[in-house]
Amino acid sequence: MSEPGPLVGVVLVGHGRTASELLAAARGIMGADALAGAIEVDAGVGQTPKLNAQLCEVLERADTGAGVLMLVDLWGASPCTCAQTNAGDHRLVTLSGLNLAMLLKLAALDRRAQGPQALADLCADSGRRSVQVKIHLPPGDPSQETGT
Numbered sequence: 511m512s513e514p515g516p517l518v519g520v521v522l523v524g525h526g527r528t529a530s531e532l533l534a535a536a537r538g539i540m541g542a543d544a545l546a547g548a549i550e551v552d553a554g555v556g557q558t559p560k561l562n563a564q565l566c567e568v569l570e571r572a573d574t575g576a577g578v579l580m581l582v583d584l585w586g587a588s589p590c591t592c593a594q595t596n597a598g599d600h601r602l603v604t605l606s607g608l609n610l611a612m613l614l615k616l617a618a619l620d621r622r623a624q625g626p627q628a629l630a631d632l633c634a635d636s637g638r639r640s641v642q643v644k645i646h647l648p649p650g651d652p653s654q655e656t657g658t
C-alpha cells in the first residue's frame with residue numbers, strides 16, 4: 511500500500527483573536543482533531559517586521575509539499591497583504607472572508623485528495639451560502655404594505 515500524499519497546509523490569519531477563536535469554535539463542533547495541523551496567526555494592526563517574520567515561519571511550517579490554503583478575515587488588510595508578501599516560493603491560495611462555515615467545510619474535506627485551489631473554491635461556496643439576510647416584519651408594519 512502506498513503512503514498517503516502530502517497534506518495541503520492551512521493557515522488562518524485574522525485581526526485580534528479572530529483566527530484562533532474561529533479555529534477553536536470549529537474544533538468544538540467537529541472535534542479536537544478537526545483541521546489537524548492548521549496554524550492560526552492572530553495579527554495586530556499594521557505590517558510589522560515581527561508579523562513578517564512570523565508569517566514566513568508559519569508558511570514554511572505549513573507547506574509540506576501540497577501547497578498552502580490561507581484563509582484571511584479581510585481582503586487587502588495588513589495581515590492579508592503581509593501574508594501574501596511573504597509567500598516566497600510556496601504555492602499559496604488566499605481565501606478572504608474567513609468564517610465558521612468555511613472552517614467547518616474545510617474540516618470535512620480530504621486535504622490530501624484536493625489541492626489548495628479546489629479547497630478554496632469549496633470553502634468559498636460554503637461561506638457564501640452561510641451569509642443570509644432574513645427580515646421579520648411584525649403584523650401591521652407599514653413597510654409590508656409598500657414593499658420597502
